[in-house]
Amino acid sequence: MKARSETRRPSFFWFLAVLVLPILNLAVKFRFHHPERMPQTGAFVLAPNHYSEIDPLVMGAVSWKLGRAPRFMAKASLFKNPILGWMLRTSGQIPVERAGSKSHAALRAAEDLVEKGRMVVVYPEGSLTRDPDLWPMRGKTGAMRIALERGIPIVPAAHWGTQELMGRYGKKLSLFPRKTIDVIIGEPLDLSAYREGPIDQATLLKATAELMDAIAALLAELRGEAAPAERWDPAKHGQKETGRLDG
Incomplete structure (x- = not known):
């Protein structure tokens, strides 16, 4: 696969790009930091921070501008919006229910995308951050x-x-x-230490904590200030989480 072939190949994404990008470009100026880190071929998970309902549209545009056709695991409530929901479903995005069998179905759907060598965007926080200063909160293990x-x-x-x-x-x-x-793209996380043993809950939680620290460090670079030493944990603050991806 040649670089940027996903955006050059005719697809429904062309329609979305023509429909969305001109309006978005009028409203937004993107400044990219380390765009060369975006893999141009093969399957991978892109794991960004999440603090606005418009994030999927923004990150979809970012992925397209950087040469990849975006597929998302996004919370199911976004699909209830008539216009946004239609675009998400038609372009093969994956609705994530709060819990249960539908959540596992979403994971299987994402794996299908992986098998086809496509990227999948997964918000590891599972919902909008509850951190009062919009820093990444404790992550879920789905990504x-x-x-x-x-x-x-x-x-x-x-x-x-x-x-x-x-x-x-x-x-x-x-x-x-x-x-x-x-927008800043990070280096792929070094997962070698986690690939040697069983993929159990303890391993997933430890690796996810490392991922959230990496995202927080990238955000700190953009904001020009230090990130909190620990990720915000809604459970410790008596807050109920919604839009979960995985435990």
Whole structure:
């Protein structure tokens, strides 16, 4: 596969790009940091931070601009929006239910994408961060499970500025004046230590904690400030989590 062949090959993504990108480009200026780290071939998991309902649209545009057709594991509530939901379903995105058999079905669907050499975007937090300062919170194990069980890379990423386009829990877009969104792509996480033994819950939790630290470090680089030493844990703050991907 040649570099950027995914964006050059005719697909429904062309329609989405023509429909979405002109409007988004009017509202947003993207500043990319280390875009060369985005794998141009093969399957991998892209694991970004998550603090706005508009994140999937932003990261979808980012992936396309960097040469890959984006497929997502996104919380099912996003699919209830008539327009966004139609675009997500038609382009092969994967709705993630809160728990149960449908959640496992989503994991199997993501694995199918992996087998076809496609990227899959998974928000390891499972829902919008509860951290009051929008830092990444404690992660779920779904993203790491896919990477370890399928033997593919996992690439952390972070973006900052999306909250100006749509705030956390916001429902309305603020298109003007034009916003700047910084995006940084990290190096693939070194998973060699986790591939030697069984992929049990303890391994997944430890690897996921390392992933969330990597995402927080990338976000700290964009924000120009130090990330909290520990990830926000909703359970410790009496908060109920929604939109779970995996335990």
